[in-house]
Amino acid sequence: MSEHEYTPKSKVGKWFNDRLPLLTLANHLTDYPTPKNLNYWWTFGGILTFCLITQIVTGLVLAMHYIAHADMAFQSVEHIMRDVNYGWLIRYIHANGASMFFLAVYIHIFRSLFYGSYKSPREVIWIIGIIIYLLMMAAAFLGYVLPWGQMSFWGATVITNLFSAIPLVGEGIVTWLWGGYSVDNPTLTRFFTLHYLIPFLILGLVVLHIWALHVPGNNNPIGIDIKKPSKDTVPFHPYIVIKDGFALLMFMIVFAFFVFYTPNILGHADNYIEANPLVTPAHIVPEWYLLPFYAILRSVPDKLLGVIAMLSAILILAALPWLDTSKIRSAVFRPLYKQFYWILVADVLILGYVGAMPAEGLYLLVARIATAYYFLHFLVVLPVLGFKERTTPVPLSITEPILGGSPNLAAVKKKDSFKDQ
Amino acid sequence: MKNFFRISFLIAIFLGFQFNSNAAEKVEYLKTDWSFKGMFGKFDRAALQRGYQVYQEVCSSCHSMKYLSYRNLVEEGGPEFSIEQAKAIAASFEVKDGPNADGEMFMRPGRLSDKFVMPYENEKAAQAANGGAYPPDMTVLVKARGDGVDYIYSLLQGYEDPPAGVTLDDGVYYNKYMYGNKIKMSNQLSDGLIEYSDGTNASVEQMSKDVTTFLMWTAEPHLETRHKMGFKAIIYLIILTVLVYFSMKRIWSRIETKV
Amino acid sequence: MSEKKTNRRDFLFTATYAVGAVGAGAVVWPMIDQMNPDASVKALASTEVDVSTVNPGKTITVLWRGKPVFIRRRTPEEIAEAKSVKIEDLKHPEKDEDRAQNPEWLVMLGVCTHLGCVPLDQKGDYNGWFCPCHGSHYDTSGRIRKGPAPTNMEIPEYKFVDANTIKIG
Numbered sequence: 001m002s003e004h005e006y007t008p009k010s011k012v013g014k015w016f017n018d019r020l021p022l023l024t025l026a027n028h029l030t031d032y033p034t035p036k037n038l039n040y041w042w043t044f045g046g047i048l049t050f051c052l053i054t055q056i057v058t059g060l061v062l063a064m065h066y067i068a069h070a071d072m073a074f075q076s077v078e079h080i081m082r083d084v085n086y087g088w089l090i091r092y093i094h095a096n097g098a099s100m101f102f103l104a105v106y107i108h109i110f111r112s113l114f115y116g117s118y119k120s121p122r123e124v125i126w127i128i129g130i131i132i133y134l135l136m137m138a139a140a141f142l143g144y145v146l147p148w149g150q151m152s153f154w155g156a157t158v159i160t161n162l163f164s165a166i167p168l169v170g171e172g173i174v175t176w177l178w179g180g181y182s183v184d185n186p187t188l189t190r191f192f193t194l195h196y197l198i199p200f201l202i203l204g205l206v207v208l209h210i211w212a213l214h215v216p217g218n219n220n221p222i223g224i225d226i227k228k229p230s231k232d233t234v235p236f237h238p239y240i241v242i243k244d245g246f247a248l249l250m251f252m253i254v255f256a257f258f259v260f261y262t263p264n265i266l267g268h269a270d271n272y273i274e275a276n277p278l279v280t281p282a283h284i285v286p287e288w289y290l291l292p293f294y295a296i297l298r299s300v301p302d303k304l305l306g307v308i309a310m311l312s313a314i315l316i317l318a319a320l321p322w323l324d325t326s327k328i329r330s331a332v333f334r335p336l337y338k339q340f341y342w343i344l345v346a347d348v349l350i351l352g353y354v355g356a357m358p359a360e361g362l363y364l365l366v367a368r369i370a371t372a373y374y375f376l377h378f379l380v381v382l383p384v385l386g387f388k389e390r391t392t393p394v395p396l397s398i399t400e401p402i403l404g405g406s407p408n409l410a411a412v413k414k415k416d417s418f419k420d421q
Numbered sequence: 422m423k424n425f426f427r428i429s430f431l432i433a434i435f436l437g438f439q440f441n442s443n444a445a446e447k448v449e450y451l452k453t454d455w456s457f458k459g460m461f462g463k464f465d466r467a468a469l470q471r472g473y474q475v476y477q478e479v480c481s482s483c484h485s486m487k488y489l490s491y492r493n494l495v496e497e498g499g500p501e502f503s504i505e506q507a508k509a510i511a512a513s514f515e516v517k518d519g520p521n522a523d524g525e526m527f528m529r530p531g532r533l534s535d536k537f538v539m540p541y542e543n544e545k546a547a548q549a550a551n552g553g554a555y556p557p558d559m560t561v562l563v564k565a566r567g568d569g570v571d572y573i574y575s576l577l578q579g580y581e582d583p584p585a586g587v588t589l590d591d592g593v594y595y596n597k598y599m600y601g602n603k604i605k606m607s608n609q610l611s612d613g614l615i616e617y618s619d620g621t622n623a624s625v626e627q628m629s630k631d632v633t634t635f636l637m638w639t640a641e642p643h644l645e646t647r648h649k650m651g652f653k654a655i656i657y658l659i660i661l662t663v664l665v666y667f668s669m670k671r672i673w674s675r676i677e678t679k680v
Numbered sequence: 681m682s683e684k685k686t687n688r689r690d691f692l693f694t695a696t697y698a699v700g701a702v703g704a705g706a707v708v709w710p711m712i713d714q715m716n717p718d719a720s721v722k723a724l725a726s727t728e729v730d731v732s733t734v735n736p737g738k739t740i741t742v743l744w745r746g747k748p749v750f751i752r753r754r755t756p757e758e759i760a761e762a763k764s765v766k767i768e769d770l771k772h773p774e775k776d777e778d779r780a781q782n783p784e785w786l787v788m789l790g791v792c793t794h795l796g797c798v799p800l801d802q803k804g805d806y807n808g809w810f811c812p813c814h815g816s817h818y819d820t821s822g823r824i825r826k827g828p829a830p831t832n833m834e835i836p837e838y839k840f841v842d843a844n845t846i847k848i849g
Contacts, residue, residue: 246669
């Protein structure tokens, strides 16, 4: 919270603010002291807010025309694409918006991993973030089922069948999820209901995420604690607002390119074939953003263990603040961690790649190695690195490159080069 | 900047892998110029009208077009038949309507608001009439096939005698572009099969191209609007981005930090 | 800071705001327009009705654009009654000739102009229609005579395709 007490200038404003301090909140948000050295990787928080709002608004509009019934869902989507005024635009924004949302969230997460933003005192922000990410995956999966194409249907079948891996009660749970003996109309209507609900849960969690952020304040590229407000900070408005706005516009250009020129490239052709419970498509693949976890699932030869591995791959992130034993936040001052960080990035990309390939031969072998390394990174590399790594000296402040110990201009220079990205 | 290059490099490798693996598995499709590709792509009106004729005279006896209405034939960005032409087309089909006052269904001539009449009552009837294979609905067929128009265009011209060693069951044909090479649809096109109303020579290649163009339109009826709007949207975004960039520079110049 | 510099800065910010506002407006429009009738709804404009079985003094009700249309074959007495009314006495002055192309046939939207209920046939003080919702009385030409409705019941666009067929819309 800002240091000074805020009092509205006008009488009416004061009257209202004494009863509901909305103006104090607005003042806090505009004056919120932000580290001045945030680079463009930090703009993805704002971009994600934009993505969420876009998905909610376009989703509300689509829900006005969509019919959640197994016999009519596919047809109603075609109705949206053909007859509804601007329906094609709204649907393509919503469909590609999901991909853009995940693109942004992955950058946001990997930014956090690089600069150690999950470390004390920001563990709660991080854990809320992981819950948001899980809910996003649920929302994306449920949403993908709604057009009731072949991939919708078989994706729903495969994913719900994951629950059958649970011993004893698994089969019962799956039947309960379906509301029948297969994925069918009852499944579709409940998926629609939940797909509609989850974005609002995410919205609530985003408020908590930002609230939790505003308690300690932003981390920054050099990862040091800073005084607020001080020479090291700028007020959120106008400095960060305009910078986030600039980055958002760049992001929107990419987004617009997908929507207007390659709207179907991120989807799968089979989803333009209406669901048919008698025929499974040749290659079942999830959307690109779920591929790494899909690869982990398939790399384990046991059904139950595969599901456990996949879930652990996400849940292990929640334990990250305690698995990473290093006192230094930013990878800028952790030469060894930086190497491992890029190996992890490559590892996840490889998992994504093999997730899209058939689970056989060389692909399976690569998937297994990459899966093993993924867990190794979090369970072994990170804890050990904290004790063994020799970090480079960290500056005491953003503006004054006075370093703990001898001056290290190289580190400061590096910090600047980050900003240019 | 260094990280940026590293990420770009990784993504490049990633994409490279993907394209390589794709190239290894797939056949080379026949190439042709599609007028609707690219940022300013538009449909060739005459090709759409001819394509409709091919669909009508050749494909429609087995393949339905259930999401299209006769009114669509008039709409901007499509074949743009005149209203009279489209009304005449619609009226040439018998549409089941009802029930009437006596509770009975009856047949009447089609109207613009009617959906395209289906060749079969339902999917089962279609299967029964076609040796068990359901001729897929064609409205979004182009989007339902991974390689889209190139695949369909090639497939229509891809019939040939099976290579030695490949045996075909009755009612199965060899097509070098079909996934798995075995197809239950026989070769439908032959030179001069139909007589184009605009006098164009109806070669197999011409008919394949026209009908594929028509199918692209049925799958993406708003493609032209989308391209036009996209161009405007992106130009607009670039202008605003430039303005915001300079505003940002201006605002950050108040403090001594580079943005 | 010099005068000139200030102006230029103001211009830059104003231009940015203005261009941004235009874009925001352009984005809002599709979200609003999507609720307007879509292309398939607009296409269902007309319906044809066979009236050969309707005897004098009878009304049939058909559905057109989701609303009831009353088609009444009026008796000579009803026609005479409708024509005898003094125009000055009407709340919404309209001649019967302007409402019925063929005096024998009255074709009108069966929707009360007050708040959209469907009036009852052969009820009310004027031998025409009576709306049970809030008590509006219509005469044999469907004109408002008493009650809260502001205007006469609406006449849709229609024509006689032949002696026995009416095309509405």
